[in-house]
Amino acid sequence: VVPEHASQQLLLEQGVADGSDTKDGLPLEALVQLRKSGKVAIYSTPGESIDTIGLNTAKGPCSNLQVRQALSYAMNYAGVAKNLYFGNATVARGPLPPTFWGFDDSINYYSFDLDKARELLKEAGYESGLVLNAITDENALRQREMQTLASALDEIGVKVNIRTMTWPTEYAALTKLETAPDLYSFTWYADYADPDDVTFPMFASSQRETGFNLSWYSNKELDSLFEQAKQETKHTERVRIYAQIQKTLVQDAPVIWIVNPATVFAINANVKGFVYTPFWAYNVYSLYRTSQ
DSSP: OOOOOOHHHHHHHHSSSSSEEEETTTOOHHHHHHHSSEEEEEEEEEOOOEEEEOOSSSSSSGGGGHHHHHHHHHHOOHHHIISTEEEEEEEOSSOOTTTTOOOOOOOOOOOOOHHHHHHHHHHOOOOEEEEEEEOOOOOHHHHHHHHHHHHHHHHEEEEEEEEEEEEEHHHHHTSTTTTOOOOOEEEESSSSGGGGGTTTHHHHHTTTTTSSSOOOOOHHHHHHHHHHHHHHHHHHHHHHHHHHHHHHHHHSSSSEEEEEEEEEEETTTTTEEOEETTTEEOOOOGGOOOOO
């Protein structure tokens, strides 16, 4: 295993390494060069993860719904997909990835609209601007997503102070309300293909402090819907419940759902039999090498 990114790219180009992925391995910029080399096959499929910027709903300016909605209008979603992910992501439409059953494509999600953001901030009482504190971990893409939002907000009088820290330090700060910032970067990787996995852990009231409800969001109506969905056995009824959950979450805006990154693997052109299965898994027993 070679952890260093530049070495991974070089070994793939030389035909020494068999493969890598973009979850914990190659930066997306490297894919452009690897495609040109002709020595590497790129496999890309819609992913099950979602990049977010969380908003502190329990204290500070982001406890105001209009402020959260304003920030949601200040994110350049398409710009992130194109410029940060080099097209290897789709613009998010809410808490569910589009690959999940129950995904509701009728939801009227936020778009990049600084005029609307400015209008909502004025209605919230922040016409003269405000200052927000944000934290990110050491992931370069998440840092750049936060910087993208901060740059846009700067145009409408909102200053964002960004601190970078390790994920354990960030999590420790987020799970204590007294140290939780206004904004934070977070990517959720789905563990199984059920809407519960991408909603309940991040937004149920019971998941504050010790779970992953890092926005400190609480909605009793939504908690009830979560329990209904868990107990319901009829698929069509679960679809209906999760449609309501998605609409409620998008309206309440406890996080900014930015993009759904694609699952991308770079495989040595000599390696055949690669078949991807969802959730970053593949069958190594089907792989074999050939000579060019």
